[in-house]
Amino acid sequence: MLETFIQLSFYESILHFMQTLTEVIIAAGWRGRVLSETQLARLLDGSAQRRYNLVNRALRRGELVRLRRGRYRLAAAVGGTAPHPFVVAQALRAGSYVSFESALSFHGLIREAVPATLSVVPGRRRDEMSVPGQGSFLFWPLALNPGYFLEGVGRVVFDGQAALVARPLRALLDRCCLLRSDWPGVEALLQGLRIDPDGLAALWDDELEALRPVYRHRRMCAVIDAMQEAWAV
Known part of the structure; x- marks a missing residue:
């Protein structure tokens, strides 16, 4: 036996x-x-x-x-299936999180599809990769203060695999930081990004103060001030 x-x-x-x-x-x-x-x-x-x-x-x-x-x-x-592009982005650059137009589209603020997956990456090195069957992935470093990298970023699970995705306000501010732009105003934002007006109206400014210490440049504080004024009207 x-x-x-x-x-x-x-x-x-x-x-x-x-x-x-x-x-x-x-x-x-x-x-x-x-x-x-x-x-x-x-x-x-x-x-x-x-x-x-x-x-x-x-x-x-x-x-x-x-x-x-x-x-x-x-x-x-x-x-029989491919991982979600946001999960792939995490695998390509550990420690990154999805932001900019990719996050805004995921949250339903942008109606049109975003052709690449856009992420914020720690450090100073910009990176771009292409994965067959998954598309393009762009990783951008931002001037952020230590300890605030994941402020306003949430964990989202796709078919059992987690990815870090910026919440709408963080994604919007990250874009301003990347482009080094001032707050364009609500109307210009709606036209330039084609943001859904109802989706923008659903945002609230309570989170803006928590995001103020995230960015190194003083210009971003001015952007947050302008956003708060716009929300108060």
Whole structure:
């Protein structure tokens, strides 16, 4: 009996060892996830060389897509679905959050689709990446005060995977900061960004004071003052 159990365990181990990387990922229920090297190491038995070989084989077959070094996902044709672009953005640049027009569109303030996923990234390096089947991703650094990077930013879950997304006022102020522009006024904002008037009216200025210490430039304080005056009318 014990001998039979050992033989079965041995054959099960061999069968698992012979599975393709795609089969292992699907069996784990991770078909729509962005996967790191650490997660792949937990899924796969054997040496680092075996893991390297399985990854390269899946890439050659077109079953796996490399988002960047150390970040992968199953091809949509294999996994049946692709991760949300905001989740991909987090995988491409750790510590970033989605903002600007991308966040405004997500919150329903912009009616038109935004062609790229726009994010704020810590540090000073601007970055741009293109991922097959997912589109373009742009990452912009802003002049922010230490300790306030995630002020006005929320955590949103897409099919079990989390992404950081700026709330509407933070996204709006981030855009002013990026463009180094003054507050254009409500009418100009509605025309320039094609923001839904009802959506803009639904915003409230209570959060503006909390966002005042976020930005380094004094010009942003003047922008917040102008916004508060506009809301008070």
